[in-house]
Amino acid sequence: MDLQTKTEGNAIIVSISARLDAVTAPEYEKRIREMIDGGNNFFVVDFEQLDYISSAGLRALLLMAKLLKEKEGKVCFANVKGNVRSVFDMSGFTALFKMENSVAEALASIA
């Protein structure tokens, strides 16, 4: 997994690529926790380059949502499609998270 971040206004765009699985999820959790602990409360997670996600990856996203809720923050997912979307659908995540078709739309939804 590769995780890139970019600041856009008061939000951070997190772009993840390749795999979010049992091996990479702990690293994702660590980086997100650091950013939230650093005072960032608004996030867009861009899944455009993510090929694979498992329940370990979903747990990392749940943890992110939980941490942000405690800080009254917001997160929106962008470009959740293909195989990753299927896993979201089969685990009920599609209904649980705010999702948009593009980063721009996601930024607008948390503004």
Place this chain on the structure above:
Amino acid sequence: MIKVEHLSKKFDELVVLKDITTEIKTGEVVTIIGPSGTGKSTLLRCLNLLEVPSGGSIYINGADILDKKTDVAQIRQKMNMVFQSFNLFSHLSVIENLTIAPIKLLGISEHEAQTKALELLRLVGLAEKADSYPDELSGGQQQRVAIARCLAMEPEIILFDEPTSALDPTMIREVLSVIRRLAKEGMTMAIVTHEMDFARDVSNRVLYMDEGIIYEEGPPEQIFENPQKEKTRAFINRVRSYTCRISSPDYDLYAMNAEIEAFCEKQILPKKTRYNLLLLVEELLQIYNPYLRTVVLDMTITYSEKNERLEIICESTGDEGNPLENQSLTDDLGLMIIRNLTESIDYRWLNGKNRLQFLLKSNLP
């Protein structure tokens, strides 16, 4: 007619036939199937004494053919053989190929031999090729000549050693139809073949050979529709498998994934199926993870080419109990994914192991 008891054959240290006991009765058509290198052709060659068995007995009509006093030439007349590679005499015409042995070995007149040969060539649909030479014929035609040549010796039984394996698909049918015709006419035959549809149609009995033994035998309905033993099932359903053993929670997921991907590549499975398979494997490993310090997990992925069924079988040591019903799971996310990816999940306590079998859905979006 033929009775084989505890037949064995070794080539130096290599044991090809371990302990073969079977019987072929008059009028029976017995096909011998199984993976390559399991001794099928060696069994036929032992019956015909082209190979000398290392042990056991072979009786033909009650006479022990391994007895030193036995007239081997006479045995071969009763029990003639058709080979993969036809083995016709290339310097003789078709009709000469058919008449040479009856004239020299049976002592019949040239005229009688020729009349009989033409009759047999008509039977295999090649009367018009009587004066041709083998290299003027197609592979299928050469094999039909070889069958006619075999019949010219009026054998009581014919042994066919993969009679179509050297032929193009278009020629296989013409040879098989000749053999089917002989079966209808009541000829006793033992046929080693890889043509499963043919074996199913033509046989009275099928011998499935594996590991140098007759692993399972029965009527074609049993062997092809309801095989009783695991290896027979795997062969009939053209099952390919990949197994890995995991005995530590620090297993290398990516190394495993690479091996599974290579397995999928070999079976030419679609990308989506590979994705679902890798996801299912990871979710299962997550479920098993808490146990992996104390138990050993054997995970087998099987793919049946025939049914296009992809299955995962997890066999784990330890106390009896379904790992999917473990109360200490942090959430049911993994289980939810597993259930969505699979058509059926079967748990059994079998041979002192917890056995979970998952059949992957084939029609996921």
